[in-house]
Amino acid sequence: MSDGNSPSLDSEETADGELLADHLAGSTEAFDRLVERHQGRLLRFATGLLRDRARAEDVVQETFLRLLRKPPAIGSAGSAGPWLFRVCRNLAYDLMKTETREQVRRERIEAPESSTPDELSADTEVKALVRQEWDLLPAREREALWLKVHDGLSYAQIGEVLGVKPGTVGWIVHEAMQHLTQRLRAVQAL
Amino acid sequence: MTEHDQDTPRGPETRLTDYLFGALNAEEMRALEAELATDAQLREQLAELRRTFALLKADAPAVSEGLAPERRAALLSEASAQPAPRGRVLAFPTWMRAAAALVIVAGIVVIWKNASQSNPETSSLSPLGYTAEGSSIQPELARRDREALTSEPAPGEPIMLGGTYRGPSDSLSPAPMEEARARAESGSEFDRAKKLPEALERGRNASLGYSGEDFDLEVEDADASLGFGFDDGYGRRYHGDEVIVHLRRHGNESPRDMFYRYYGDNAVVRTAEDPLSTFATDVDTASWALLRNYLVQGHLPPKAAVRTEECVNAFKHELPAPGFIEDPEDTFAIHLEAAPTPFAPDGHLLLRVGLKAREVTRAQRKPLNLVFVVDKSGSMAQQNRMELVKNSLELLVDQIRDDDTIGLVTFDSTGHEVLAPTPGSERWKIREALRGLSTGGSTNAAEGLFLGYAMAERAFRKDAVNRVVLASDGVANTGETDQAKILEKVRKSSENAVDLTTIGVGMGNHNDVFLERLADNGDGSCHYVDSMDEAKRVFVERFTGTMQVVAREARVQVEFSSGTVREWRQLGYENRVMKHEDFRNDSVDAGEIGAGHEMVALYELRLQDLIDGPDTVATIRLRWKPDGAKEFVEVERHFGIGDARSRWDLSSPRFRLAGTVAQFAEFMRRSVHARGDSYEDLQVRAQALARELKGDPMVVEFRDLVDRTAQLAQRLWPEDELALLIEEARRLRLTECELESLSERSVKAEELLQEVRLQNAALERRLEDLLQPR
Missing domain, CATH: 3.40.50.410 (von Willebrand factor, type A domain)
Incomplete structure (x- = not known):
């Protein structure tokens, strides 16, 4: 998409599968190219899940370590993208699990104070609403939509990341879009 | 960018989204575009979707291109060292933050597994290496290590108490028993599904104060008849020898039975040993009103009067009735929600299984x-x-x-x-x-x-x-x-x-x-x-x-997936447990649910540290006989980890309310699982909920009750020497019971058992001294 380094799309470059094979044959450079190619989108994805850059980097780094230690079997023309997203996602969840309790305590469980309406322009208000509604989406919908909107993955690829059928991805994405659209409509009607 | 996913059937409802995301095939696209040309409403819908998409797209997080240089360097050096020996992981760089200790844990476990495979008889007792040389009980350090690392399903941990018991007397935590565990995996002595209900029956009889024919109406305090009432909150009673007898293993009790007899609470169950939770539905709410009445009058209720599920079910859950997703004619709508729970250590989810029975209007109801x-x-x-x-x-x-x-x-x-x-x-x-x-x-x-x-x-x-x-x-x-x-x-x-x-x-x-x-x-x-x-x-x-009942003999069976859930515990429903095999035995009595009733069952789940494979958390089955029907009906729902909320505060308010009420009930019934938890924390949460749900007088009342009880709550767990000793003795006895339950014991396990027995004998002597009439 916009960043132009989507693994599934840059056919001019060496495919992930080939790079991975090179890496296994001893090419450190091949591995570095894989990192280069995927780190941006993984970081955005992980940051979206974890809402914290440092922890997202932890997770992405660990994702690449997994790639080193337990490389997936992808064909020589295949993309490592879905596998990387899947591992990254699982690691992010693992991390969230270990952190939640402490974090919640720290936040003192007060409902977040929202800014007063007149401080906000209509634009930021809509943006805040989008974020709020985004956070309230079930995790699965959030992830599927994220991968669609920000990474342009196909339903089949998203299905691979989430471990569901492509048709199900269609539903998930549809549900999420419907929900967000309805909420926005409701607000704009005010 | 498009590849068509046309092999997958999707309804016409999703086609606009599919169109937007380029997931329609050429034919579908043409058809839709033709329709768009004539249908203004459809065009407006599409435009709305586009706006939403644009807003989302515009809100992409600004993240600079890649990993920090030192991280990338670390990766490269790792890459150049490939193939890395497994052991390298241990020494892996210090940049890894404690919170992200996943690698380390994974690495250690791998190492440990290898070690134990290669040399099962002499391997150390624990994956963490803290009892490498011996079988002695090294509790505090061990526990801290364990908690710090939230380790992998450890052969070392006590079966039942897992990480859930967190009392101040935790210092005598039984030592890990790797050998014991290994044997337990292969042995089949843990026939819990069968034994538990019998034990529950025994427990119930005990709490009613009768066994067999003799019904003793005079017994009001169930704790007293469970052996001793030292933690009943008012009047303490110690029954001398009875305490000792109660602590000992009865007959061929399993650890889980023993746990129930000690505490009257559902035990924490390892999924690998028993993935099933089977219980009869229950929509009663009496316990909540009773509890409230006790507290308003300034008394702590007797433990047996507080039934967690009834307290939870007394509140509104606002679950939509069938017709939202299900067919409106369906008897039930099933609503599942989960989020990381603040009432348990890290890595625990609270799962809510909510049922909402169909509504029947006044005019529709039967005479x-x-x-x-x-x-x-x-x-x-x-x-x-x-x-x-x-x-x-x-x-x-x-x-x-x-x-x-x-x-x-x-x-x-x-x-x-x-x-x-x-x-x-x-x-x-x-x-x-x-x-x-x-x-x-x-x-x-x-x-x-x-x-x-x-x-x-x-x-x-x-x-x-x-x-x-x-x-x-x-x-x-x-x-x-x-x-x-x-x-x-x-x-x-x-x-x-x-x-x-x-x-x-x-x-x-x-x-x-x-x-x-x-x-x-x-x-x-x-x-x-x-x-x-x-x-x-x-x-x-x-x-x-x-x-008006709409469902008869309704029962629920939840099957946890051991790949995802390491341990589970049901909150409440202690006396509604059914044998697993009776789930489909329609002659066995279960629960009735009335029109419009809501029922909520809560589980605390400890997830696996590393989830590999399918992400299913649980499969929920509900079986019942619709009112007036002859045949039973069964439905099934799946819940995946991706369906869970990522944070407690992102879950629905009614979900948080259910969890918080359950926690309050657990406090009031002196649940062993709530020991060491913070009552103040509960107060703060109740206050926040009352603000958020201020339209619901019951929630406001709940907050007031929690506040009013703060003083009383200090008396929930008396911490005198005797009480602490009894706690320690219970925990050691459970360890002993676990060891004794193994069909074959290795040399190591035998040694450990001897050691535990010695400690038990010593504790018993101290208890006897304390219990002598003064």
Whole structure:
């Protein structure tokens, strides 16, 4: 998409599968190219899940370590993208699990104070609403939509990341879009 | 960018989204575009979707291109060292933050697994290496290590207590027993599904104070009869030798049975050992009103009076009725929600299984054939109990229709038929009969019930709801006082489709357990009414649900996936547990659910540290007989990790309310699982919920109750020497029981067992000293 380094799309470059094979044959450079190619989108994805850059980097780094230690079997023309997203996602969840309790305590469980309406322009208000509604989406919908909107993955690829059928991805994405659209409509009607 | 996913069938509803995201094939696209050209509304919908998409797209996080240089360098150096020996992981760089210790844990586990495979007899006791050389119990350090790392399913940890018990006396945490665990995996001694219900039955009998034929009505404090009442919150009782006997293993008890006998709570179960939770549904709410009444009067309730599930179910859950997703004709809508719970250590999820029965309107409901059976014994004169009953029943009479009938039976020393079944069109007669009630005499509940059932059966109508409504303070003391026999009679009648609702009033000698069991056995519900507000809730707001059952013999089975869930524990429903194999045995009695009723079951799950493979958390099965039907119906739902909320505060308010109420109940029943938790934390949460749900008076009341109880709560877990010693002894005894349960013991396990036995003997001697009459 916009960043132009989507693994599934840059056919001019060496495919992930080939790079991975090179890496296994001893090419450190091949591995570095894989990192280069995927780190941006993984970081955005992980940051979206974890809402914290440092922890997202932890997770992405660990994702690449997994790639080193337990490389997936992808064909020589295949993309490592879905596998990387899947591992990254699982690691992010693992991390969230270990952190939640402490974090919640720290936040003192007060409902977040929202800014007063007149401080906000209509634009930021809509943006805040989008974020709020985004956070309230079930995790699965959030992830599927994220991968669609920000990474342009196909339903089949998203299905691979989430471990569901492509048709199900269609539903998930549809549900999420419907929900967000309805909420926005409701607000704009005010 | 598009590749078409046309091989997957999707409904026409999703096509706009599919179009937007380029997931339609050429033909579908043409068809849709043709439609768009003529349909302005469709165009508007698409435009809206585009706007949403644009907003999302514009809100992409600004993240600079890649990993920090040092991270990338670390990756590169790792890459150049490939293939790395597994051991490298351990020494892996210090940049890894403690919170992200996943790698380290994974690495250690791998190493440890390898070691244990290669040399099973001499490997160390723990994956963390803290007892490498010996079998001695090195508790505190071990525990800290374990908690710090949230380690992988450790062969080393005690089976039952897992990471959940977090009391101040934790310092005697049983040492890990790797060998023991390894054997337990292969052995089949843990036949829990079979043994647990028997143990529960024993436990129930014990808590009712009778075993077999002897029913002791005098026992009010269940804790006392469970062995000793040292933690009953008021009057402490120590029973000398009984304490020692209670601590010892009874017969061939399994660790889980023993846990239940000690604490009366559901144990934490390892999924690998038993992935199933099977229980009968229960929509009773009596326990909450009872608990409230105790607390308002400044007392801690006896432990047995607090039933977590009833407290939770007393609150509104606002679950949508069938028709939202399900067919409106369906009996149930099932609502699942999960989020990381703040009431357990990290890595725990709270799972809510919510059922909402279909609604039945007043006009739709079946006609009623009700018989009131009212206790007018002397004790009912106290505290205006009789007035409360009369007013409650009058409220109920307001709700009836002309085609309903109501009869009235009273009992004191004997039973009396006061009013033959009378149609709603003559409700003035019913009111008059109710107003004429007075009190006096002893309590012959059995005769009253028998008369009531006889009357209901005489007026029996096939198309109607046939129900006896028993109002009493619940203590039978004349005539047939054998609860078992009364229950048998009730059960027999209920096969004639006469149901039972019990209404408990009064305190002190209110025998709550008696009424609950009566209702459970009579296919009915149990309510405790302590005020007119409560009476309104039961008889006005929930009237149709209380009266008309939509599902009979409803039972739930939750199957946890061991790849995802390491341990699970059900909150409440202790006395509703069923044998797993009885889930599909339709002759076994289960629960009834009324129209519009909500039922919530909560589980605390400890997830696997590393989830590999399918992400299913649990499969939920619900089986019931629709009212009036002959055949059972079963439905199944799946819940995946991706369906869970990522944070507690992102879950729905009613979900958080259920979890918080359950936690309060766990405190009040001195649940071993709540020890060491923070009551203040609970207070803060209750306050936040009351702000968020301020339209719901029950939530506001909940907050007030939690606040009011703060002082009392300090007395929940007395921490004197004796209590602590008993705690320690229990934990050690459980360890001993686990070891003894192994079919074969390795040398190591044998040594450990000897050691634990020695420690137990020493503890017993200290206890004996302390328990000597002074």
